[in-house]
Amino acid sequence: MSIYSFSQIWVYQQCPKKYQFQYIDKLEKEFxxxxxxxxxxxxxxxxxxxxxxxxxxxxxxxxxxxxxxxxxxxxxxxxxxxxxxxxxxxxxxxxxxxxxxxxxxxxxxxxxFNQSKVIGTEMMLTFDLNTDGDEKNKKSFRGIIDRLDKQDDETFVINDYKTNKQLPTADDTEYREQLTLYGLWIRQKYGKYLKTIKAKLHFLHFDEFDEREITDEVLNPIVEKYTKLIEEIEKAKVQYAESFNNDKNAFPTKANNFCKFCEYQNLCPLFLHMNYWDETVSWWELWESSVKKLVDRYAEVSKQATELDKEKSAIKEVLVEYAKEKHVEQLFGNTSDLGISSGMNYSAKDKEKFIQYLKNHGLYDKAADIPFHKINSLIKSWDLPEESINEYLEWKKSRKLTPKKKKDAI
Ligand code: SF4
Structure with missing residues (x-):
């Protein structure tokens, strides 16, 4: 059984690859x-x-x-x-x-300082997210509470001081989730003394505070979220440890705004190639080129292909309209001819209802065309149970090239 801290989970959410470098490979980072x-x-x-x-x-x-x-x-x-x-x-x-x-x-x-009684300061805590599972399946958390108070009305208040110069926005939930989870520890430890638990964030730079009650409605979804995240990490750890030569995809890279400050950037597959000398590779029969030149050419060709696609659609629209007006079924250019045929296509009025109709009549399988990215998002959102993933899906490598403009600084 592993014990997780909030910062560990935060690193995992920010980038699983960084989590692997820091907590699984335990690569030294200079403090x-x-x-x-x-x-x-x-x-x-x-x-x-x-x-x-x-x-x-x-x-x-x-x-x-x-x-x-x-x-x-x-x-x-x-x-x-x-x-x-x-x-x-x-x-x-x-x-x-x-x-x-x-x-x-x-x-x-x-x-x-008579608003409340101090129960403790800088309190180190360890607690279980789930109390019903056996020892092996327990998911435990550890953290530190800056100060825990008890008010006269049987309210316990978790206080946390912040000295940074950024005031979190209303939808910035990171700090709140952390204190909410600590509320679970207070309930497990001091349940008999309290009626209400509150979390109070003191933003000292702004002389402001944010105080919220930790009710069951607030706590339960957060416990569920962190339980799932821990299960996801545990699963990736097994996949990483059991596969030959450590499965490189068990903890995938996730580009984010903090990449430029990441201590592991020179090991990260997303940035590793920046440190390589330019190499020559063969392509298209006997042609040779440097990798850097090919990258640039690919981006250029992709851009042209997109522009050509747009031009093709615009020309099609004009020519189809013209042929319709003149009642002709073929158009003649100087070097090419264009046959123009027309037909009828159906589209669903209400997609959900139509899918249900196909299912009821045993026709859904014939008509279904599910894009691959949709299947992956179903798995990520936990909508597909593990048995169905194993039964109906296979784990296949896919490759996608996305050209983008070079930025001067990364
Ligand atoms: S550089 Fe970015 S993508 Fe790579 S490990 Fe660090 S945070 Fe993750």
């Missing part, structure tokens, strides 16, 4: 600290210290809390071995100022 990371740690540790004081009935002054922040920042900076990279002409002072602002605004908003 680099950054000013953002140090700021996040310093603010989190400072607020942890503050609530530890509150929890023993002492309210530190704002100056004390700010001093604590400076003390932690200095300690964290001393522990960094390499030079820190400050982007966009920022300096250490800019980061310190940000931290001071976060602490100051937070203190002003919540002092004297």
């Amino acid at each position: 680099k600290s950054s000013p953002d990371l140090i700021l996040g740690t310093s603010v989190h540790s400072c607020l942890e210290w503050l609530y530890q004081q509150v929890n023993v009935f002492r309210i530190p002054t704002k100056e004390e809390v700010l001093n604590k922040f400076h003390e932690i920042w200095e300690k964290e900076i001393k522990e960094v071995w390499t030079d820190l990279l400050y982007k966009w002409e920022q300096t250490a002072e800019d980061y310190i100022r940000r931290g001071e602002h976060y602490i100051n605004d937070y203190y002003e908003k919540y002092s004297p």
Whole structure:
């Protein structure tokens, strides 16, 4: 039984190949600290210290809390071995100022910190997504809660501090899903003390928070989603481990906006060819060309083919209309002739109803023409049960070439 963290699942959703490099092949990636990371740690540790004081009935002054922040920042900076990279002409002072602002605004908003009782800070948790399965089929999760509070009305609140400068949009669900899952742990652990669980995200840069109740309606679909994702990862792991020379497709590549920051880009099949010297290959009987030239030629030919297709349809439309008007069935050019025949074709008024009609009359198999990409999306969305995948489908390699314009920077 493996225990998953939210960041592991997040990497898998971002790109299964990256997940393979990082968590299955366990390829070393150089850990680099950054000013953002140090700021996040310093603010989190400072607020942890503050609530530890509150929890023993002492309210530190704002100056004390700010001093604590400076003390932690200095300690964290001393522990960094390499030079820190400050982007966009920022300096250490800019980061310190940000931290001071976060602490100051937070203190002003919540002092004297009597809104709730603190149950714990920086709580490490491990919990099962499913409690009914046997030990082998258990799906377990681990995580850290920044702070867990209990309010007077038997409400437990999971607090999470964010120090980044991007405010998530309303449909950005990543953080919310994480805290919702932690709600399951609270229910398993503290169920008898509570009536309500809430998740509260503190966006310190904006002096804003997002608070939501974790009801069964919110929790159940998320548990289901993560259970399925874990099952998918476990299946891919078996496929990867059992196949000869490790199945390269068990964890496929998935191009995304973070590829340019990916530590494994020089190993990734999507980008590997960038590091190759140009090679010569034979094609079309005795012709030879460099691979790079062939790639460019393929893109050029594809573009021309698309333009020719468009031109063909436009010409067809004009000539068909012309022949109809003149009541002729053949058109003559200087070097070619065109026969024009007409016929009748049926199309379904209501596709669903028509398919059902064909099925009822045992004709569906004769008429069905299911595109391959549709079958794959059915499998991905879990609409086809495993038995039917094995019985009706075979796993075949497919290749698709998609030309695109070269970008200057990747
Ligand atoms: S470069 Fe992109 S596609 Fe390749 S492993 Fe990294 S995230 Fe995945």
